[in-house]
Amino acid sequence: MDEITSSPDEKAPPRRDVTNRRAALLATLVAVPITVAVAGFTFAKLAPDAPAPEPSPSATTARPQSTAPVEMAAPALAERPATVCRALMSQLPDTVRDLKQRSVTAGPEQNAAYGDPALTVACGGTEPAPAQTDDVWVVNKVCWYAAEGPDATVLTTLDRETAVQVTVPRTYGAALQWVSPISDTVIATVPSGGPTPASCAG
Incomplete structure (x- = not known):
């Protein structure tokens, strides 16, 4: 039986180069994240700038408010009440809590306004005659009569030479x-x- 021997000229099947495959795989793993990062950076550069988000109101940021003049009436006052009201208006604070003072359409010598919706201060009116003492309060030694309305509470002094009226919108809570x-x-x-009226005593 003839013995079959391979010729030295015949080539053996090629062997896989394991080292080359590993190097190629490693290069691919490195190249893909770099390509993604470059693409993302390019997109971010070409994309239009998005507007910055509006800050949400918080306890430390003042609520937004209109700066337009607040419409208020300015009835004529006698000389003495007019003098007292000018003194009051000249000394009112620039803010009441977080509400900034605003201009008024009439009578800045007797009217003032704060915030939006407007909290208003009017000087020179007539003091009411409260029917119930439950609606009378003393705040920092001033006697106030509180009249509740659908949209606001109107507080009027009861113990002053010239009446002062403060209108507080209900949106601001306890007047x-x-x-x-x-x-x-x-x-x-x-x-x-x-x-001091008897309703404010005690």
């Missing part, structure tokens, strides 16, 4: 908390109108 700094100015500029 009495807003008249504290105003009460301090009333005490300093509007003389007492005589004995």
Whole structure:
């Protein structure tokens, strides 16, 4: 039986180069993330700038408000009330809590406004005669009568020579908390109108 021997000229089947495959795989793994990163950077550069988000209101940021003049009436005042009201307006604070003072359409010597919706201060009106003592409050030594309306609470002094009226929109919550700094100015500029009403005593 003839023995079959391979000729030295015959080539053996090619062997896979394991080292070359590993190198190619490693190069691919490195190249793909770099390509993705470059593409993302290019897209970000070419994309239009998005507008910055509006800051949301918080306890430390003042609420946005209109700066337009607040419409208020300015009835004619006698000489003495007009003098007292000018003194009051000149000493009112620039802000009431976080509400900034705004201009008014009439009578800046007797009217003031703060915030949006507007909290208003009017000087020189007539003091009411409250039917119930439950609606009378003393805030920083000033006697106030509170009249509740559908959209606002109207607070009017009861113990001053010239009446001062503060209208607080319901959106601001408890009205009495807003008249504290105003009460301090009333005490300093509007003389007492005589004995404190019995409804404010005690």
